[in-house]
Amino acid sequence: MHILVLGASSHVGAALAEAFSAGNSLILVGRDVNRLLIAANKCKNSGAAQVAYIEQDLGQGVSAVLQAIEGKRIDLVIDAASASSQFRDTEIEPNDIPRFVSADVLSRIEIMDHILRNQDAAPAMIFVSTVLTMVKSPGRTIYTALKMLHETYLTKLRESRSDFNLLLVYGATVIDTKNDTSKPRKLASAVVKAFNSGKGKLFFGRSGILLLVLFFVQPVLFYGVTIAQRKIRKYLA
Numbered sequence: 289m290h291i292l293v294l295g296a297s298s299h300v301g302a303a304l305a306e307a308f309s310a311g312n313s314l315i316l317v318g319r320d321v322n323r324l325l326i327a328a329n330k331c332k333n334s335g336a337a338q339v340a341y342i343e344q345d346l347g348q349g350v351s352a353v354l355q356a357i358e359g360k361r362i363d364l365v366i367d368a369a370s371a372s373s374q375f376r377d378t379e380i381e382p383n384d385i386p387r388f389v390s391a392d393v394l395s396r397i398e399i400m401d402h403i404l405r406n407q408d409a410a411p412a413m414i415f416v417s418t419v420l421t422m423v424k425s426p427g428r429t430i431y432t433a434l435k436m437l438h439e440t441y442l443t444k445l446r447e448s449r450s451d452f453n454l455l456l457v458y459g460a461t462v463i464d465t466k467n468d469t470s471k472p473r474k475l476a477s478a479v480v481k482a483f484n485s486g487k488g489k490l491f492f493g494r495s496g497i498l499l500l501v502l503f504f505v506q507p508v509l510f511y512g513v514t515i516a517q518r519k520i521r522k523y524l525a
Contacts, residue, residue, distance in 0.1 A: 289308075289312045289313070289363040290312070290313045290315075290360055290362050290363050290364075291305075291308055291312050291313070291314045291315070291362075291364045291365075292314075292315050292317070292353075292357060292362050292365045292366070292411075293305045293308075293314060293315065293317065293365075293366045293368070294317050294318075294346070294366065294368065294396070294399075295317070295318060295369025295370065295416075296316035296317055296341070297316075297318025297320035297321075297323035297324045297327065298368055298369070298370075299469075300459075300472045300475060301316075301318065301368035301369065301416075302323065302330065302472070303473045303475065303476040304414070304472075304475075304479060305327055306330045306331050306334050306473075306476065307476035307477060307480050308366065308480065309330075309331035309332075309334040309335060309336035309339070310334055311335060311336075311337055312337060313338040313339070314338070314339050314340070315340050315341070315353075315356050316328055316339065316340070316341040317342050317353055317369070318341070318344070318369070319345045321341075324342075324343060325341065327341070328340075340356065342356050345371075346369060346371065346392075346395035347388070347390050347395070349395070350398050350399055354398075354399065354402050357399075357403065361407050362403050362407070364411055364412045364413070364414070365399075365403070365412070365413050366414045366416075367413065367415045368416040369391070369396075370392055370416075370431070370434075370435070371387070371391035371392055372388045372431040372434055373431055375430075376427045376428060377427050377430050378427065380430055388434060389434065392435070392438065393437050393438045393441070397438075397441060400413075400445070409451050410445075410449050410451045410452040412452075412454075413454045413455070414457060414483060415438070415439065415442055415455070415457065417435050417439050417456055417457060417459070418431075418432065418435050418458060418459050442454055442456075453486075454488060455482060455489070455490060456488065456489050456490070457479055457490045458490065458491045458492065459475070459492055459493060474492075475492050478490060478492050
């Protein structure tokens with residue numbers, strides 16, 4: 289396969305690239321050229337047929353990416369990129385928002401549109417989202433909204449194209465973005481298994497999954513407590 293990996297200089301993106309490298313040709317895209325070089329070497333050591341890497345901030349455009357994939361058939365896009373993931377709402381200035389929208393949504397759509405125009409079949413897509421798109425988190429509205437917007441685009445695309453296979457990966461745990469830990473590799477292993485089995489969704493991380501369960505159970509619990517309170521008041525009256 290020819291695989292395009294966005295966000296390959298992040299620990300998660302690099303781990304996913306390495307996990308899918310055996311026998312495949314990869315194009316790694318990221319903002320940190322030093323991390324890209326490390327990721328590329330790991331992919332080569334894991335049996336990649338060919339590895340190229342591009343230093344590209346998606347908030348500044350996608351011309352280098354489009355040039356790199358020109359004339360190539362892309363079989364799989366792994367999207368682990370996010371410009372807004374490390375910032376809370378209070379840390380984002382109004383003039384930062386257009387850059388985040390461009391990096392986290394518009395640039396990805398432009399890349400996918402280019403691929404779809406230039407080959408007869410849609411590539412498969414692995415999109416690393418977040419459980420926060422389901423469980424609202426105070427102070428992370430911007431990051432969550434951008435993930436939800438791009439997820440909606442991909443879901444609509446899947447509905448309109450029967451040849452578009454989409455795996456949504458919901459990160460439900462905190463992954464250290466500065467230090468290389470075992471979590472990205474565990475996530476990558478789970479993603480490979482889910483992708484190979486044809487799943488459409490994958491939840492990774494016990495704490496986030498528990499939070500998700502509580503989020504959906506909360507209305508039921510509230511309703512039950514309300515009924516109980518009414519019965520107690522009636523009994524005491």
